[in-house]
Amino acid sequence: MRKLTFAMNLSLDGYIAAPGDDLGWSVPSDELFQWWSDRVAATGLALYGRKLWQTMSSHWPTADRQPGATPAEIEYARRWRAMPKVVFSSTVSTVGWNTRLVTGDAVAEITRLKAEDAGPMDIGGATLAGAAMRAGLIDEYLLVTAPVLVGGGTPFFTALDNWVNLTLVETRTFPGGLILTRYETRRV
Numbered sequence: 001m002r003k004l005t006f007a008m009n010l011s012l013d014g015y016i017a018a019p020g021d022d023l024g025w026s027v028p029s030d031e032l033f034q035w036w037s038d039r040v041a042a043t044g045l046a047l048y049g050r051k052l053w054q055t056m057s058s059h060w061p062t063a064d065r066q067p068g069a070t071p072a073e074i075e076y077a078r079r080w081r082a083m084p085k086v087v088f089s090s091t092v093s094t095v096g097w098n099t100r101l102v103t104g105d106a107v108a109e110i111t112r113l114k115a116e117d118a119g120p121m122d123i124g125g126a127t128l129a130g131a132a133m134r135a136g137l138i139d140e141y142l143l144v145t146a147p148v149l150v151g152g153g154t155p156f157f158t159a160l161d162n163w164v165n166l167t168l169v170e171t172r173t174f175p176g177g178l179i180l181t182r183y184e185t186r187r188v
Contacts, residue, residue, distance in 0.1 A: 002044065002113065004122045006129045007142035010156045011177075016126060018150035018170060021051070025148045029175040030072065032144065037076040040083055044119020047110065049128030050089035056080070061097050086113070088128050105136045130158030140184050141166065147177040 009026040017023055028036065040046075048056065063069060064077035069120045077157065085099040088106040095101045102109050110132055113121060123129050123138070131140050166183035173179055 002116055002118055002141045004047075004110070004114055004132065004137055004142040005120065005122050005142055006133070006138050007039065007122050007123070007140075007144075008124060008129075008156060009144045009146060011150045011153075013151065014156050015150050015153040016156050017154040019153045021154070022150075024071070025150060026146055029178070032178060033072055033076070035174070035180075037072065039122070040076065040079045041178075042120070043083055043122050045113065046083055046085045047113075047121060047123040047128065048085060048087045049125025050092055051127075052125035053085075053087045053089065053092065057095070057097070079176070090146045094111070098184055106131055110137055111135070126154045126156070126158070133158050133164070134160060136164075138185060140182060142180070144174070144178055144180050144183045150185060152173040 009023060009028070010016050011018070018025060046071055060077050060080040062077075064074040066073075069077075081097045083098065085095075085097070086102055086109075087095050087099055088102050088109070090103050092101060106128060110123070114137060129138070165186040165188065167186050168181065168186050170182040171180065
């Protein structure tokens with residue numbers, strides 16, 4: 001059975017994007033960028049909601065061919081293109097770069113994917129992750145918290161009907177005061 005992790009950068013007040021989908025506050029240090037790149041290399045399958053897919057696919061497919069691309073950006077772009085991906089959307093019509101599109105029931109498809117005997121999955125995008133959260137499908141929450149208050153925007157967590165008990169399994173500090181916290185879901 002695959003493990004499903006919800007991993008994102010977020011502000012101290014709990015948002016993955018500020019109002020207007022502003023991500024300017026979340027530019028990673030070189031060390032954190034390398035950590036995210038290594039995570040992409042180790043991901044068996046990435047699950048994207050529409051908005052995050054549009055953000056990622058507007059940049060990373062050609063980022064390694066842009067003037068001034070750093071070696072780390074070149075490596076990340078190659079890893080991102082190679083990583084198997086699934087996009088969940090009823091409005092996106094085409095996807096590329098080792099990606100398939102799912103237009104039907106996201107929770108049913110994520111449940112099916114979790115039952116496979118394969119590598120770990122990461123889920124990204126507030127709406128998609130929120131549906132998986134409410135369905136009890138997320139096994140691990142990985143938060144990289146930036147020391148900034150953005151006051152609103154897209155929240156990392158969704159409203160839940162039931163408590164989710166978690167166990168802290170890792171912490172790490174990155175330059176600029178960013179703190180990684182990783183929690184595993186405690187199944188009762």
